[in-house]
Amino acid sequence: MAKISINLATGSFQKEEIIVGIDLGTTNSLVAFINPDKNPQVINDAGKGILVPSVVYFNSQNEAIVGNEAKEFLTTDPANTIFSVKRLLGRSYKDVAEHKDIFSYKVIDDGTDALVKIQAGDRFYTPIELSAEILKELKARAEHALKTPVNRAVITVPAYFNDSQRQATRDAGKLAGLDVMRIVNEPTAASLAYGIGLDPTEQKTIAVYDLGGGTFDVSILQIQNGIFEVLATNGNTYLGGDDFDRAILNYWIENNKLDFAAVAADNILMQTLRLKAEAAKKALSTQNLYNEQVGEIWCTLYKQTFEQLITAKVDETITACKNALKDADLTSADIDEVILVGGSTRTPFVKQAVENFFSKKPQDNINPDEVVALGAAIQADVLAGNRSDILLLDVTPLSLGIETMGGLMDVIISRNSKVPTKAGRQYTTSIDGQVNMKISVYQGERDLVKENRKLAEFDLKGIPAMPAGLPKVDINFLLNADGILTVQAIELRSGVKQEIEITPSYGLSDDTVEKMLLDSIEFAQSDVEQRMLIEARSEGEQLLYTAERFIEKHAEHLTEEEITETKVHIEALKTALATQGKDTILKKADELNEFTRPFAERVMDAAISTAMKGKKIE
Ligand code: ADP
Numbered sequence: 277m278a279k280i281s282i283n284l285a286t287g288s289f290q291k292e293e294i295i296v297g298i299d300l301g302t303t304n305s306l307v308a309f310i311n312p313d314k315n316p317q318v319i320n321d322a323g324k325g326i327l328v329p330s331v332v333y334f335n336s337q338n339e340a341i342v343g344n345e346a347k348e349f350l351t352t353d354p355a356n357t358i359f360s361v362k363r364l365l366g367r368s369y370k371d372v373a374e375h376k377d378i379f380s381y382k383v384i385d386d387g388t389d390a391l392v393k394i395q396a397g398d399r400f401y402t403p404i405e406l407s408a409e410i411l412k413e414l415k416a417r418a419e420h421a422l423k424t425p426v427n428r429a430v431i432t433v434p435a436y437f438n439d440s441q442r443q444a445t446r447d448a449g450k451l452a453g454l455d456v457m458r459i460v461n462e463p464t465a466a467s468l469a470y471g472i473g474l475d476p477t478e479q480k481t482i483a484v485y486d487l488g489g490g491t492f493d494v495s496i497l498q499i500q501n502g503i504f505e506v507l508a509t510n511g512n513t514y515l516g517g518d519d520f521d522r523a524i525l526n527y528w529i530e531n532n533k534l535d536f537a538a539v540a541a542d543n544i545l546m547q548t549l550r551l552k553a554e555a556a557k558k559a560l561s562t563q564n565l566y567n568e569q570v571g572e573i574w575c576t577l578y579k580q581t582f583e584q585l586i587t588a589k590v591d592e593t594i595t596a597c598k599n600a601l602k603d604a605d606l607t608s609a610d611i612d613e614v615i616l617v618g619g620s621t622r623t624p625f626v627k628q629a630v631e632n633f634f635s636k637k638p639q640d641n642i643n644p645d646e647v648v649a650l651g652a653a654i655q656a657d658v659l660a661g662n663r664s665d666i667l668l669l670d671v672t673p674l675s676l677g678i679e680t681m682g683g684l685m686d687v688i689i690s691r692n693s694k695v696p697t698k699a700g701r702q703y704t705t706s707i708d709g710q711v712n713m714k715i716s717v718y719q720g721e722r723d724l725v726k727e728n729r730k731l732a733e734f735d736l737k738g739i740p741a742m743p744a745g746l747p748k749v750d751i752n753f754l755l756n757a758d759g760i761l762t763v764q765a766i767e768l769r770s771g772v773k774q775e776i777e778i779t780p781s782y783g784l785s786d787d788t789v790e791k792m793l794l795d796s797i798e799f800a801q802s803d804v805e806q807r808m809l810i811e812a813r814s815e816g817e818q819l820l821y822t823a824e825r826f827i828e829k830h831a832e833h834l835t836e837e838e839i840t841e842t843k844v845h846i847e848a849l850k851t852a853l854a855t856q857g858k859d860t861i862l863k864k865a866d867e868l869n870e871f872t873r874p875f876a877e878r879v880m881d882a883a884i885s886t887a888m889k890g891k892k893i894e
């Protein structure tokens with residue numbers, strides 16, 4: 277049975293809501309979907325190109341410009357042009373300090389372990405917000421090209437990303453208005469694109485070699501029962517095609533007997549040469565000589581010379597492959613397939629080095645800079661339940677989730693997920709000093725928990741009293757191969773923990789499952805309306821709570837008039853909450869938010885900024 281959704285633009289029912297696959301890359305990002313012929317396809321909206329450079333530029337009005345247009349500001353306005361933000365995602369200043377020289381924009385060092393912020397113009401942005409800008413652009417392109425709202429996505433991350441980096445990616449998706457159905461490892465997506473792992477009886481060990489613009493990683497995966505296990509990863513997050521460009525640039529400077537410092541001081545010349553170097557590198561993937569001129573400067577390069585220039589870097593990637601194999605306790609003979617990922621694997625010298633090392637011809641039929649997005653689209657299709665052929669038995673028939681503010685269902689494991697599966701999300705408190713959190717587990721497809729089936733309820737007790745929004749409660753669902761669900765809640769700051777075991781399918785007949793699914797279709801429209809109203813109310817109430825506490829706590833930073841005016845906005849929002857619909861509530865909330873934003877910036881309170889993040893459980 278396929279998922280049904282409503283096209284909000286046309287009001288019509290829509291079968292098989294499209295879930296897109298997104299490769300959120302360090303250098304380039306792109307989005308793919310499964311086309312009506314059931315094939316994965318990358319989106320090229322209005323011929324703007326498939327790859328969206330992962331660059332965000334903020335103009336003087338603080339508006340974000342993303343992609344190729346933003347890339348043009350790398351030389352003219354480097355301080356406000358953010359590239360490689362993926363390297364900062366889920367990281368603290370300490371994590372990246374060693375490489376701070378590569379960032380031409382301001383990465384704020386607040387001397388703590390907190391996550392980094394980036395300054396552009398007079399504003400500060402988190403890497404999550406910046407990544408969300410890239411995702412918004414991809415979402416918009418997908419919606420424009422497919423002529424349908426796109427609300428759900430699978431987003432890929434490197435296999436070595438830790439929980440905080442994965443969570444940050446998920447949050448970026450949420451901020452961009454996407455329900456992130458799953459975070460998938462890039463090497464897993466790449467193998468899916470090659471059809472590896474789709475057959476549950478298949479058992480394989482594969483190596484995925486990914487050389488992108490600024491990063492390199494190799495992953496060894498074992499595939500068994502349709503489950504991907506990462507045996508080892510290795511690599512260098514500061515090694516990639518950019519290094520090849522730099523090597524060429526340096527070679528030309530030397531060859532033309534130019535003074536490096538003098539060239540480096542000339543931003544425009546430097547950028548022009550850098551772009552020529554990249555063009556030369558790409559050309560040499562298919563020809564033997566590149567020969568052009570920039571003014572008086574000869575940009576000549578033979579393929580053989582290029583290969584000498586990059587030998588040391590390529591050797592480094594091979595050493596990483598060796599180490600990965602060693603960590604996985606394997607030899608190259610154990611590897612069944614080698615997959616090439618990343619634009620830089622188009623360089624024949626790289627391909628050859630990989631082939632030599634593994635003594636095997638690597639898979640390279642699929643465009644290496646599209647393969648991850650294509651695989652993500654396949655994973656999305658699997659999650660949408662459109663691939664019954666590969667999802668016969670080992671799936672969970674109904675979604676599993678917990679109750680969040682306003683009685684809404686927050687799905688943690690979506691229906692048709694293969695089991696065993698593990699998923700989790702982070703929550704926080706909505707009230708200051710809250711020491712208990714009630715966790716109610718539900719099963720079903722409806723937006724309101726009261727329409728779904730309650731499986732269990734328990735209390736996470738003993739959370740130390742903290743301001744609202746500060747506790748970090750991880751809720752993890754583990755569904756084993758027998759369909760038994762373990763729900764674990766843990767408050768990360770204190771370590772308090774609670775766990776229960778449930779059998780979700782217990783007492784559920786096939787007829788009941790079918791009825792629950794049919795109901796979710798029948799009531800989809802009213803569910804959406806109710807959900808939007810409830811979300812607006814929760815948002816409004818949360819804002820009221822925050823604003824009221826804010827003027828209480830920080831009265832000394834505010835003028836008399838500011839306080840009075842804030843109270844007027846607060847009253848207006850209260851009235852809207854009591855008597856009005858979603859639109860008025862959101863409008864009044866927006867007005868209050870806009871009015872108080874400058875104060876909040878004035879009194880950057882850590883607790884409040886954290887409270888803005890994450891969903892709250894009552
Ligand atoms: P990321 O995954 O880091 O976002 P990509 O996979 O998009 O990056 O790879 C980008 C890199 O691939 C850039 O360094 C680019 O110059 C390089 N690249 C793209 N096309 C070619 C080509 N034909 N030959 C060699 N390198 C290429």
Ligand code: MG
Pocket residue numbers: 301302488618648
């Ligand atoms: Mg990549």
